[in-house]
Amino acid sequence: MINYKTLGLVNTREMFAKAVKGGYAIPAFNFNNMEQLQAIIKASVDTKSPVILQVSKGARDYANQTLLRYMAEGAVAYAKELGCEKPEIVLHLDHGDSFETCKSCIDMGFSSVMIDGSHLPYEENVALTKKVVEYAHQFDVTVEGELGVLAGVEDEVSAEESHYTKPEEVVDFVTKTGCDSLAISIGTSHGAYKFTPEQCTVDPETGRLLPPPLAFDVLAAIEEQLPGFPIVLHGSSSVPQEDVDTINQYGGKLVAAVGIPEEQLRQAAKSAVCKINIDSDSRLAMTAAVRKALAEKPSEFDPRKYLGPARDSMQKLYMHKIVNVLGSNDKL
Ligand SMILES: [Zn+2]
Numbered sequence: 001m002i003n004y005k006t007l008g009l010v011n012t013r014e015m016f017a018k019a020v021k022g023g024y025a026i027p028a029f030n031f032n033n034m035e036q037l038q039a040i041i042k043a044s045v046d047t048k049s050p051v052i053l054q055v056s057k058g059a060r061d062y063a064n065q066t067l068l069r070y071m072a073e074g075a076v077a078y079a080k081e082l083g084c085e086k087p088e089i090v091l092h093l094d095h096g097d098s099f100e101t102c103k104s105c106i107d108m109g110f111s112s113v114m115i116d117g118s119h120l121p122y123e124e125n126v127a128l129t130k131k132v133v134e135y136a137h138q139f140d141v142t143v144e145g146e147l148g149v150l151a152g153v154e155d156e157v158s159a160e161e162s163h164y165t166k167p168e169e170v171v172d173f174v175t176k177t178g179c180d181s182l183a184i185s186i187g188t189s190h191g192a193y194k195f196t197p198e199q200c201t202v203d204p205e206t207g208r209l210l211p212p213p214l215a216f217d218v219l220a221a222i223e224e225q226l227p228g229f230p231i232v233l234h235g236s237s238s239v240p241q242e243d244v245d246t247i248n249q250y251g252g253k254l255v256a257a258v259g260i261p262e263e264q265l266r267q268a269a270k271s272a273v274c275k276i277n278i279d280s281d282s283r284l285a286m287t288a289a290v291r292k293a294l295a296e297k298p299s300e301f302d303p304r305k306y307l308g309p310a311r312d313s314m315q316k317l318y319m320h321k322i323v324n325v326l327g328s329n330d331k332l
Contacts, residue, residue: 003139004111007069008076009091011111011142015050016181016230016274024327025269028052028232029318030094030279032059034071035311036286041075041089042082043318047329050088052112052275055105056095069109088332092144094277102132106141114183118146122169129177137178144275147173148185150235151194162189167221174226181230181275184222186215188235192257192280200258208241209258214268223272230274237280238262238325240317243288250291257284262325269326276326282314289313 004011012026019026027044031037031053044051053075055068063071072091079087093113096102102113115132117125129145136143148165165184174182189195200209222231239259247254265276293306300306323329 001107002069002109004091004109004141007073007091007109008087008089009072009109009111010088011140012052012090012092012144012230012275013142013180015088015090018331019274019328020228020230020272022331023270024331025233025274025276026050026052026090026328027318027322027326028054028092028094028275028277029282030054030056030059030277031068031071032063035307036282036314037071037075038078039282039311039314040318041079043315043322044089045079045082045084045087047319047322048084048332049322049326049328050090050331052090052092054092054094054277054279055110056279057097057101059094065105066108073109084332086332096132099128099131099135102143103135106136106139110141112142112144114144114146116146116183118149118183118185122173126173126176129173129179133178133180142180143178144181144183144232145173145177145179146183146232146234150185151189162187164215164218165222167218167225170222170225174229181232182226183232183234184219186218186233187212188214188233188260190235190280192237192239192254192259192284194235194237194239194260195258197256209256211258211260214260214264216267219268219271219273226272229272231272232275232277233265233268233273234277236260236265236276237278237284238265239280240284243281243284246288247284247291250288250295252287252291265325266327278321281317281321285313285317286310 093105095116117128133143149163151162195211237259289310290306
């Protein structure tokens, strides 16, 4: 048993309380490799932002859970070396699929876990989430639950159709489970293809697809039921069209990739939404930079020459999100 506190990590409790009060949201960035982690840490140190490092099932399979945990420990030391005296870094399990997965992460030093029982019947979701909370709280690890179903594909998580969170269920769920934050479904979606062209309208000026707006009425109804309770949005990449264009310009083939407009996320961040998950946007930034570097210098074969620009590009993206979308800068 390794407690996250000995690794210099923090849980989400105080961080979320401040974010809800202050009208901003904490970035939750997924990571799978060193360049991505360096970019996240540099961006959060440079902007003085707390940050959540998220590990998905896909990341655990790809990079190994043990290695990722040591990387997070290294991230704390790296942030200090970069001049941040008191980094606030959370190591969070994204979409925990069972009690055993959550327990295994808690036992090896994660400071926060998500248990995703959103696909289960309501009472089973309550029972599973409660079981994880009871275990996690013994070690002061915070737990995110989920109500409602997001559409889209994210690693192993996928659903054909979305179901908005029912505001009438949230108080009962939070009270019975004791969870510390709640992921809700109000129209965000996993992946880079969040909406079909049929769901979108076309911007007459640019010819780009415009997605349907988020259900702010559902968010407001949830906030009314749970005043001040930390709310989480998954699937909140914006799918920057410049990156999609760069990828396609250099041989990629992304057709009709659409994300959530940043103005809407900015609006959500000012409410009780205090954690916003962003994964696809950094994948796009990385892929665009790698494709460009390889295309422009075809004789190059040193991975540092294309992963370096990819890292710079991701750092720029993370800083933009922190400062212009989430508002979590200057909080350390
Ligand atoms: Zn998710």
